[in-house]
Amino acid sequence: MSKVLILEDDQQVAQLLQIALEQKGHTAIWADTGEEALAHLPHADLLALDLGLPDVDGVQFLNRVREIRPRLPVLVLTAKGDEQTKVYCLEIGADDYMTKPFSVLEFVARVNALLRRAYGAPKIKIHGLQLDEEGYRASLDGKPLKLSKTEFALLRTLASAPGRVWSRNELLEAVWGIDFDGTDRVVDVYINMLRKKLGDDSRDPRFIETMVGVGYRMREPKPQNPTPT
Numbered sequence: 001m002s003k004v005l006i007l008e009d010d011q012q013v014a015q016l017l018q019i020a021l022e023q024k025g026h027t028a029i030w031a032d033t034g035e036e037a038l039a040h041l042p043h044a045d046l047l048a049l050d051l052g053l054p055d056v057d058g059v060q061f062l063n064r065v066r067e068i069r070p071r072l073p074v075l076v077l078t079a080k081g082d083e084q085t086k087v088y089c090l091e092i093g094a095d096d097y098m099t100k101p102f103s104v105l106e107f108v109a110r111v112n113a114l115l116r117r118a119y120g121a122p123k124i125k126i127h128g129l130q131l132d133e134e135g136y137r138a139s140l141d142g143k144p145l146k147l148s149k150t151e152f153a154l155l156r157t158l159a160s161a162p163g164r165v166w167s168r169n170e171l172l173e174a175v176w177g178i179d180f181d182g183t184d185r186v187v188d189v190y191i192n193m194l195r196k197k198l199g200d201d202s203r204d205p206r207f208i209e210t211m212v213g214v215g216y217r218m219r220e221p222k223p224q225n226p227t228p229t
């Protein structure tokens with residue numbers, strides 16, 4: 001959905017963030033030097049910026065970013081949790097700020113909040129289906145579709161990354177949250193309810209494919225009908 005540029009010299013941290021973002025349907029580009037990040041800057045929708053970098057000063061880099069992309073949402077990551085650094089970052093144009101160590105889930109939530117603030121709630125269009133985050137509105141071939149909040153979240157999760165195979169556990173975590181303590185059977189139950197509402201045939205699906213022994217995925221659109229981002 002969105003391109004998130006991560007400037008972070010710690011490969012392990014970068015990879016965790018990358019995986020978490022991609023699970024939510026974003027494209028994550030990792031740069032470990034300022035120079036590399038600058039090359040990707042024109043195409044980025046958001047920058048996650050580690051302030052402690054070996055080759056450039058993070059704060060100077062942020063100033064440079066502001067010259068090139070004045071309105072790009074920037075989420076600063078830093079080891080320094082002091083009030084002074086925080087205030088300074090916000091003053092020189094960071095939009096949000098997280099102190100390490102932080103939860104990856106919170107990171108993704110903050111990224112999404114910044115993206116929504118900057119570009120509005122995303123609309124997903126695929127296979128005649130339209131999902132509007134604002135108000136949980138959904139329609140199919142132009143006709144409104146009545147979905148519960150959970151059904152909407154499940155459909156949005158699948159539709160936000162067409163072609164990506166989700167295990168039941170991954171869907172549980174993405175839709176029901178890590179605190180959910182039921183069984184993963186609930187995923188199958190909800191997939192069946194969704195299929196009914198979508199009029200989808202599991203043997204010849206227009207939308208949701210069963211990956212036997214693995215989980216589910218949203219069918220990829222045909223190349224001549226690309227998904228708008």
Ligand code: CA
Pocket residue numbers: 008009010050051052053
């Ligand atoms: Ca660092």
